[in-house]
Amino acid sequence: MASVTASSVKFSSVSCLIKQNQLSNLKKASLSFTGNGFQSRRLPVLRFRVACAAKPETVMKVVDIVRKQLALPEDRDVCGESKFSVLGADSLDTVEIVMGLEEEFGICVEEESAQSISTVQEAADLIEELLEKK
Amino acid sequence: MALTLNAIAFQSPKRPSFTPPPLPTAHRSPTLCMASSLRSASREREVETVNKPFTPPHEVHVQVTHSMPPEKVEIFKSLEGWAEDNLLVHLKPVEKCWQPQDFLPDPSSDGFHDQVKELRERAKEIPDDYFVVLVGDMVTEEALPTYQTMINTLDGVRDETGASPTPWAVWTRAWTAEENRHGDLLNKYLYLSGRVDMKQIEKTIQYLIGSGMDPRTENNPYLGFIYTSFQERATFVSHGNTARLAREHGDMKLAQICGTIAADEKRHETAYTKITEKLFEIDPDSTVLAFADMMRKKIAMPAHLMYDGRDDNLFDNFSAVAQRLGIYTAKDYADILEHLVKRWKVSQLRGLSAVGQEAQDYVCGLPPRIRKLQERAQTRAKQGPRIPFSWVHDREVQL
Numbered sequence: 213m214a215s216v217t218a219s220s221v222k223f224s225s226v227s228c229l230i231k232q233n234q235l236s237n238l239k240k241a242s243l244s245f246t247g248n249g250f251q252s253r254r255l256p257v258l259r260f261r262v263a264c265a266a267k268p269e270t271v272m273k274v275v276d277i278v279r280k281q282l283a284l285p286e287d288r289d290v291c292g293e294s295k296f297s298v299l300g301a302d303s304l305d306t307v308e309i310v311m312g313l314e315e316e317f318g319i320c321v322e323e324e325s326a327q328s329i330s331t332v333q334e335a336a337d338l339i340e341e342l343l344e345k346k
Numbered sequence: 347m348a349l350t351l352n353a354i355a356f357q358s359p360k361r362p363s364f365t366p367p368p369l370p371t372a373h374r375s376p377t378l379c380m381a382s383s384l385r386s387a388s389r390e391r392e393v394e395t396v397n398k399p400f401t402p403p404h405e406v407h408v409q410v411t412h413s414m415p416p417e418k419v420e421i422f423k424s425l426e427g428w429a430e431d432n433l434l435v436h437l438k439p440v441e442k443c444w445q446p447q448d449f450l451p452d453p454s455s456d457g458f459h460d461q462v463k464e465l466r467e468r469a470k471e472i473p474d475d476y477f478v479v480l481v482g483d484m485v486t487e488e489a490l491p492t493y494q495t496m497i498n499t500l501d502g503v504r505d506e507t508g509a510s511p512t513p514w515a516v517w518t519r520a521w522t523a524e525e526n527r528h529g530d531l532l533n534k535y536l537y538l539s540g541r542v543d544m545k546q547i548e549k550t551i552q553y554l555i556g557s558g559m560d561p562r563t564e565n566n567p568y569l570g571f572i573y574t575s576f577q578e579r580a581t582f583v584s585h586g587n588t589a590r591l592a593r594e595h596g597d598m599k600l601a602q603i604c605g606t607i608a609a610d611e612k613r614h615e616t617a618y619t620k621i622t623e624k625l626f627e628i629d630p631d632s633t634v635l636a637f638a639d640m641m642r643k644k645i646a647m648p649a650h651l652m653y654d655g656r657d658d659n660l661f662d663n664f665s666a667v668a669q670r671l672g673i674y675t676a677k678d679y680a681d682i683l684e685h686l687v688k689r690w691k692v693s694q695l696r697g698l699s700a701v702g703q704e705a706q707d708y709v710c711g712l713p714p715r716i717r718k719l720q721e722r723a724q725t726r727a728k729q730g731p732r733i734p735f736s737w738v739h740d741r742e743v744q745l
Contacts, residue, residue: 302642304715304716304719307719308715308718308719311718311719311722320726
């Protein structure tokens with residue numbers, strides 16, 4: 213199960229990178245990435261991650277929906293890294309969270325994708341990917 | 347209800363003298379069994395195993411045992427009088443019972459061969475997908491040894507010797523005897539029908555009895571009787587539907603067979619729900635906690651470990667056909683749960699502890715949640731693939 217999650221996250225990151233390559237600010241990075249000599253420019257790891265992560269507003273909306281579904285107390289911290297299972301979600305809760313996200317964002321989540329979501333960040337990333345496709 | 351693993355339970359000095367002797371040391375630590383094929387998203391702790399050829403998939407959870415506090419065994423002892431007067435009445439005297447022969451061609455009659463011919467002609471009109479579900483139901487019934495065993499794992503009500511005179515043991519043996527006719531009847535019908543591969547079916551039964559079942563009832567009669575209440579109603583619904591479909595396909599005799607089995611299951615459902623109703627009356631807190639626990643764990647179907655030597659997803663595939671034909675569906679699951687919540691008046695329970703109230707809320711709120719999920723799944727249902735079933739000589743059936 214964990215390996216499926218990791219590869220699905222990687223996939224959405226890679227697809228982000230492919231799209232971002234069309235933007236000028238990453239062109240230089242992608243050239244050096246294809247091996248024409250690294251020279252002094254390194255692909256900044258932080259920028260890589262930020263370019264592919266979901267918008268903070270999306271993450272916040274996911275957090276709200278998760279809070280509501282699991283009836284979490286105000287003082288319980290929920291952020292991108294939060295794992296649904298650790299927050300107390302059972303399999304029924306997780307499906308209902310996904311349903312809530314579908315309604316909120318007007319998207320349709322495939323069964324296989326739904327099963328690979330285990331954190332708030334993963335949910336937010338998937339949402340943005342589906343919104344971009346629309 | 348606190349889950350107590352073996353090690354803790356055995357250290358209790360307060361065990362009444364009639365409880366069974368401790369299990370050997372090997373069982374003290376929870377055993378982790380492995381699966382050769384995992385089904386869709388289960389967040390339980392399961393580990394992949396080395397793939398041995400012809401190994402039935404066995405997806406068994408960490409085995410929790412004796413989760414009922416030992417002092418509660420007394421409750422069941424004190425209910426023996428009640429059981430004698432209120433439970434055994436739901437058994438039918440053998441002299442009044444139907445037997446499989448009542449519904450099958452009579453071998454001692456001259457007309458036997460004609461009767462068999464008629465049976466086979468009627469069966470020809472019934473499609474493969476129906477037979478797949480009927481076979482799955484028959485295989486389930488034929489794994490009866492597992493169910494008698496499971497009931498005899500329950501603390502306080504088990505048949506300690508195989509001939510125990512307690513009303514609980516009398517019930518269990520007589521219940522087993524009644525159920526035994528179901529498998530026999532369906533087996534003979536399927537054998538005579540000529541529509542199915544009996545050897546593959548027989549193999550499936552051997553695998554299934556060998557694999558057992560994992561209902562997660564933890565030797566706990568509160569969990570056990572909730573499980574059996576749910577299951578008897580599920581089989582009643584399922585056989586009622588196979589009866590209806592048989593009628594639609596023009597086989598009145600088969601409809602009668604399925605309907606007769608369904609009537610038995612209804613009677614058994616009445617008995618088990620009555621036991622649970624009594625438990626709600628005398629110990630509402632433990633019982634509502636047990637109900638929530640079983641529903642969170644989800645009611646596992648008795649034949650969930652079925653395997654035919656070829657299909658690692660046999661149970662899932664069989665279930666998909668049963669769902670498509672409307673014989674046993676996710677909607678039925680929600681309906682059964684809702685029925686039981688109403689039957690046991692769970693919403694009206696009073697004097698519950700804080701965790702008891704939480705359990706009450708969970709159980710009462712569960713049916714609509716399941717319905718919503720099921721409706722969503724319906725609207726998105728894509729047509730399933732056609733896959734071969736060894737039970738029908740590898741002919742393909744639509745999932």
